[in-house]
Structure formats: C-alpha cells, structure tokens
Amino acid sequence: MTDRPLSLTAVICTLNEEPTIGEVIDGVMPHVDCCLVVDGHSTDATREIAEKHGARVTLDNGRGKGAAIRKAIEVVGTDAIVFIDADGSHDPADIPRLYAPVAAGEADLVVGDRMAGGSDELSGTFGRFLRLTGAGFITICVNYRFNVRLNDIQNGFRVIRTDVARALDLRENGFTIEMEMVMKALKRGYRVKNVASHEYARKVGRSRIAISKVWFRFGYVLIRHLLW
8 A cells, every 4th residue: 555645446448358357457557555446247358457567357247337336335445446447548647647536535526527628528529419418418507507617527537535436326227327416516515626537538449328329318417417
C-alpha cells in the first residue's frame, strides 16, 4: 500500500478485451493501491492476461456494465474507486488529477470531463454526433434540476468514495448506471465535480453502446431521477 490519503482501487470492467487489458492494467498500477478486473465472462484470454499483469479478477453476473460496477462496489476494500475503461480510451496518467479533489475532501465523486478535455469518440460520424447531442441534453437537464454546472456526467472515467458509492444503492445493469450514479449523488447532497480528461478512440473494436437500442432506457432513467 502507498501513503495516499485515501486508498484507491482501479476497477476495470471487461468483456473480450484481450488486445488492450494488459496495457491498461500496467498504466493504472503506478497510480493505485490495487486493480480489480470485473469480467463479463469473456471468451478470449482477458482474465488470464489480467491476472498475469497483477490484477485481481472476479466475474460479474453477465447482465451488463452496470451490474459489473455494482459488483465491484460490493467487493473493493479501499477508501475510493477509480473506474476506467478497458479499451484504452482513457489515459491512466489522468488518475491523480481525478483522485485529487476526492483525496482533499473537496468532492465525493469526480467525473472526467470530455467537453473540456476533448473526445475522439464523440465526433466524426453521425452516430457519434447523436451520442454527443444526447449526452449534452442529459447534462443540461441534470444541471437545471440540481442547480449545478457540470459539463459531463456520462464519462465512465471517474473516482468515487467507496462509502458514497455503497450509499447510492445503484440499480442499473447497463451503461445508464453512470448517469444514475451522478443524479443519485446530487439528489443525496454529495459533491460532484468535473476534471478535464481527454477520451481517445478505442484501440480495438467498436463501442458497445448502440444508441438505437438504449435511447429509451436513457430517457426513462433521466425522467425517473429528475422527477422522483
């Protein structure tokens, strides 16, 4: 363990991320106390590579990224958690900047801000334009509902205190857990902050967020937590 004010676990949710998982684990290790890979029953060598690179590996229940995040929150043993994607789109060197406001007691949840840091995944195609537009609309609704001025609430790259994460009673199984986490934190009076972070294009494969299939769920979760 290190002399960090708050001990920190890197959580990486995976599903067939064999080409990139080793590199991501190697990148996060200098900035955290330990690394936990929550795997969605990969059929490639993801789990074996993760263990070889020093991560602890556990399986989720196969229901999606949100279920994997909830599993991680249950089992981590450190004061704080940094969630980082397995596809290489986040820079592990940004972890100290996201962690700093939580460690200093200035925030309970810090989300990487792609609007300030830039994103290679939210521009260049019509599908990416829709993702950017949808993310911006959701953020505006959250800002006016909770009287905050956040730029990005959807980015999966984030640091949260473990006790806060457990207190939120997260329920979503899919990617909507990221907006659920922010809205529940704001609703319960926790401090949420953005810190600029660049999102790179994933090194291999394509995003698993199919807007045509999930837009209804995003709308439902937004309305539910804005109104109730």
